[in-house]
Amino acid sequence: MRHNQTKDAIPLNDLEKRLLNEYQKGLPLSPTPFRDIAERLGTSEALVLKILDRLQKLGVVSRVGPVFKPRQVGTSTLAAMAVPEALLESVAERISAYPEVNHNYEREDHYNLWFVVTAPNQQRLEQVLQEMERETGYAILNLPLEKQFHIDLGFPLWC
Known part of the structure; x- marks a missing residue:
């Protein structure tokens, strides 16, 4: 989760x-x-x-769903967009509507919308990124994984 x-x-x-x-x-x-x-x-x-x-x-x-290690099932990439603050929420909703996106988040930077895209193969991944650019009108910074690190994001919420 x-x-x-x-x-x-x-x-x-x-x-x-x-x-x-x-x-x-x-x-x-x-x-x-x-x-x-x-x-x-x-x-x-x-x-x-x-x-x-x-x-x-x-x-x-x-x-709620599975999270797979990179390159174990299909392919994925970290992506970012520079979106005007006034449009950030609506663009984020459009990005999250893609079944290939498992989450997105805001960062305080020029590239302020970040998300992970997962697809069964590289061709579909590139197709999804192109569709997103066409639909939103904003260029996507594609940051494919170069070196894998394992970071355990689970932590106790209540003791």
């Missing part, structure tokens, strides 16, 4: 905190992962799904 930083604290109950803490990594690889999670948390699959839906709508969780 990917977590967004939020400006205002959102109150979470103990079950929600456990779900976020215990399943940042290591979602069960099974035909019924949410049922498996629910059993381990002592609740129902329906409640786990309801919680995840709520947390995504609130912006606490941006994505």
Whole structure:
């Protein structure tokens, strides 16, 4: 699960905190992962799904799904765009609408919109980047991986 930083604290109950803490990594690889999670948390699959839906709508969780190591499945690239501040949110929404984009974020720089694009092959990756440029009207800085580093982005949210 990917977590967004939020400006205002959102109150979470103990079950929600456990779900976020215990399943940042290591979602069960099974035909019924949410049922498996629910059993381990002592609740129902329906409640786990309801919680995840709520947390995504609130912006606490941006994505629930697999994250693959680079070059293990398909290809990917880090990309950036320089977007006028007034249009940043609408352009970010358009970029996030692509199924090939698993997240985007703002940086305080000339290139202020950053995102990762993943595709089954290099041809599709380039096609997606070109479509994005045409659709938004902004050039994309394509920064493909040159050297791989492993950074564990999981961290305890509550002790």
